[in-house]
Amino acid sequence: MPSSPLLITTTRHTTPRTRSLIKELSFSLDNAIKVNRGKMNILELYYKAKQLGSSRVIIIGRGLHGNPGRITFLITDKDTPIFYPLILKLSGIKLAREIGYRLTKQPKFLVPVILGNRTNIEVLEFAQEFAAAIDRPFFDINVKTLKKEFEKIIIINKSERKNTKYIIEFYDIKKKKTTGPLLFIEKAVYISLPVEY
DSSP states (O other): OOOOOEEEEEOSSOOHHHHHHHHHHHHHSTTEEEOOOTTOOHHHHHHHHHHTTOSEEEEEEEOGGGSEEEEEEEEOSSSSOEEOSOEEEEEEEEOGGGGTOOOOSOOSSOOOEEEOOOSOHHHHHHHHHHHHHTTOOEEOSOGGGGTTTOSEEEEEEEOOSTTOSEEEEEEETTTTEEEEEEEEEEEEEOOOOOOOO
16 A cells, blocks of 8 residues: 655754654654754755655654654645644653664555544544544554554554553554554644744
8 A cells, every 4th residue: 555755854953862763753654754854944844845755744843851842744745835733742752772672674564543442532533633644544443454454553542641641652563562662642732833934
């Protein structure tokens, strides 16, 4: 199943831990390209994405104490750059290397978004929005039915952690374990950001 490229980058002011996260995300998502932001503004990032045929740019911003703090999504398959109206505030992350997994290659097949626990309509809506933000499909079906078609999936779960609403998990169906970073989402804000060049 073909998918459009995803660009993954940071805000202009970054940290080593934020750079580690974008590196791991580029190995956890299909057809993902890690881009060093440098001095590129949003318009330059948009043209870079257009050049590579990308539909989205995932931008990771720094938070407190050098940790990644915010994720925004730039839509790049339109005539002008616009931000997807979803901003994720992170309460924390756990890198794959911190859970004992070393990422070495990118998934060959499309990585869809799946709902883990079905306790809440809010979690379902968030999972659908996140899938749309990264331009990947959302499947409201049991994980077991995906075994033949996909090697990796993104599971969205409701969190029981303090100051965390959702957990985004990159999961390997064949290995039956987490094989990517864990993203702890403090809140999802549904607003459009102004595009600044």
